[in-house]
Amino acid sequence: MVEAEFVFPVASAAWSERHARGEVPGRWPYGLERLDRPDRPVRVTHLDAPSRGGRLAWRLSPRPARHDRLGLAWDEGTAHTMAVSRRYGRMHCGVIWATDQLERLDARSLAGVRRTLSAMRSVWVLSRGQLDAMDRLVDGGTPCAFVKFGVDEQFFSPAPYPDQPLLFSAGGDRDRDHESILTAFEQVVRARPHVRAVLQTKAVSSGRGVTIVPHLPHAELREMYRRASVVAIATRPNLHVSGMTVSLEAQATGRPAILTHTPGAEDYVDDGVTGFLTRPGSVDHLVERLIELVDDPARAAAMGRDARQRIEDDFTSRHLADRLAAAIGWT
Known part of the structure; x- marks a missing residue:
């Protein structure tokens, strides 16, 4: 052998x-x-x-x-x-x-x-x-x-959809667009004051109405997915689908994922079903999709359920x- x-x-x-x-x-x-x-x-x-x-x-x-x-x-x-x-x-x-x-x-x-x-x-x-x-x-x-x-669907197990709207983003590889996700979160929080937002990154130190967390161990990251109502990732143009891990982990916990539509991203987020794919570099499009899910928690929760099922079936x-x-x- x-x-x-x-x-x-x-x-x-x-x-x-x-x-x-x-x-x-x-x-x-x-x-x-x-x-x-x-x-x-x-x-x-x-x-x-x-x-x-x-x-x-x-x-x-x-x-x-x-x-x-x-x-x-x-x-x-x-x-x-x-x-x-x-x-x-x-x-x-x-x-x-x-x-x-x-x-x-x-x-x-x-x-x-x-x-x-x-x-x-x-x-x-x-x-x-x-x-x-x-x-x-x-x-x-x-x-x-x-x-x-x-991803490990047992470690990233599903949790009930939260009552309090919370936007969350995580990840720090070289192709993340931290400025765009921060700007989008700030705009949503300003337009919907009842929404909270948390961004895990070392690339920026502060944001208006957005909590910045430099690092989260895996177990704490899992808890943030479960507390979140929407998980969003913005990236610069790339070929390797930066953000695929976070998007799949979030979907495994039963949360809709928003991911920049770079080549290959459509394999990891089913646009309009388990989350949304947004235009690269378009903060406006990202904000539009975030508000769409914040304003319709029933739809967001349904997307999260579909996302979890898709993970179990194929990811x-x-x-x-x-x-x-x-x-x-x-x-």
Whole structure:
């Protein structure tokens, strides 16, 4: 039986212990322990960032190990660490950031990304919007599959729809549009004084009528989803669907999600059914949709119920693991 390992950075080494204490979803990040089955065992391992010498040796001779051990990595950065370690004869990985950086990378950095991806047997992306960029990135050399994301529907369990309207937004990746979401929340609170708004971000320090929270651990984040009546995410143009995790977690708790309509976002929010997709950069459109749900809590609650059902039907961590298994040829 082939030995298989899912590789994570050392920084996530305590994840399983935190899960046992009820602090984070999934025994492994992203619930990927569901790939581990009696007939197909997978274990988790954590690797340090490669040394300068290791990176140089890989650049000069980018060859995998001469054995059958299989390595998996969630993103291209960890995939580089995995490849340089030369522990694995076969490797597969996800790609998140490189598709948005394709036009901005200098020649040396682009060559490094391509060197890492060319060592993979296959790669996957979480957004259909990345597929064209991946074609250019790997130039037909490495098979690429679109895999829909999923979340831990047990950790992010549903809660009754709240009586008090509360707008909530969370997340801090590089493509979040914090200014637009803050401006939209301020406008809604001004137009509907009974509405409260909370924004979790380190990018801004204050807002008129909006509570700013720099950080929320997973358990507290889950409680905010449950207290919220609407969860909204504004992003800048991107291909990897920034905000997909927050939108799915919110929907898992039974809340409608509002997400900027970047390429691929339609896979994660069913516009008009489980939430709304809004035009990139349009604060007015975002405000319109927020007020629409604030003014019609019955509709918002119904959307939340539909959202929870959609998560259970197609967007759990188990669905994600099954789709990853198919993408790497395990089915």
